[in-house]
Amino acid sequence: xxxxxxxxxxxxxxxxxxxxxxxxxxxxxxxxxxxxxxxxxxxxxxxxxxxxxxxxxxxxxxxxxxxxxxxxxxxxxxxxxxxxxxxxxxxxxxxxxxxxxxxxxxxxxxxxxxxxxxxxxxxxxxxxxxxxxxxxxxxxxxxxxxxxxxxxxxxxxxxxxxxxxxxxxxxxxxxxxxxxxxxxxxxxxxxxxxx
Numbered sequence: 001x002x003x004x005x006x007x008x009x010x011x012x013x014x015x016x017x018x019x020x021x022x023x024x025x026x027x028x029x030x031x032x033x034x035x036x037x038x039x040x041x042x043x044x045x046x047x048x049x050x051x052x053x054x055x056x057x058x059x060x061x062x063x064x065x066x067x068x069x070x071x072x073x074x075x076x077x078x079x080x081x082x083x084x085x086x087x088x089x090x091x092x093x094x095x096x097x098x099x100x101x102x103x104x105x106x107x108x109x110x111x112x113x114x115x116x117x118x119x120x121x122x123x124x125x126x127x128x129x130x131x132x133x134x135x136x137x138x139x140x141x142x143x144x145x146x147x148x149x150x151x152x153x154x155x156x157x158x159x160x161x162x163x164x165x166x167x168x169x170x171x172x173x174x175x176x177x178x179x180x181x182x183x184x185x186x187x188x189x190x191x192x193x194x195x
Contacts, residue, residue, distance in 0.1 A: 011049050014039055015063075018056040019102045027057055027106075028113060054116050061110060061120040064103040067096040068127050083143035086134045087189055093131075093161050094181040098168060105165040128158060145191075157188050 017039045021030050032053060036043045050056055071077050076088040097104045107124065110117040132154040138144040144153075161184060168180060175183070 014041075014046065014049065015056060015059055016102075018053070019060045019106055022057065022060070022106050023102055023109070027053075027110065027117070054114055057106075057110075057114070058116045058119075060103050061107045061116070064096075064100050064107040065120065065123050065127070067100050067104075068093065069123075071096065072127075072130060081143060082134055082137035082141050083189075086131070086138050086144070087185055089131055089134060090157060090161065090188060091181045091185050094164060094184050095177055097161065097164050098170065098177040098180060101165065101168065101170065108162055108165055128154070131158075160184055160188060 014035075018030075018035055021034055021038045025034060030053060032043050032046060035053060035056070036046055039046065050059075071089055071092040074088070074092065077085055077092070079085070107120060110120050112118045112121050132150060135144060135154050135157070136150045139146055139150055164180060164184075168174070170177070
């Protein structure tokens, strides 16, 4: 891991460093000492800007959650047939995941051991529920297959989308953000759409 230079330190770079360390060591395995070494600043400098590592965690998972919930407020996520809205939401989920990869990775790894983690899990469940309701509405409109149970289909779609954090690396040698989103949508909706 590269150590941040003291003269380039900002609250945003501290957050970025914290997310990287949390993803490498796990939240529970990260101490303020680890964070200060990785950021190249003293622990007291960190405490000058945040109350502790849990505040950094909350800021990080909030960034991921805000990106995901923002999708549901986009026009294409709110207006039109449920299947079209669902397709838009799934595409945008992949795009947010890729754009905010370290933040979403951290969100997907929280386990509920702290108040912040429990809050994040509850918000994630709320998001998942809202997407499941959209899938249910698309099935009721006859645009999504009715022979696959909605909860199972929801879990499979989320499994495919969320697995991107395990293998996608924006290094310029693999698939682009758009190619990944296109592939997920094509695979999911070719199988989900009623024919």
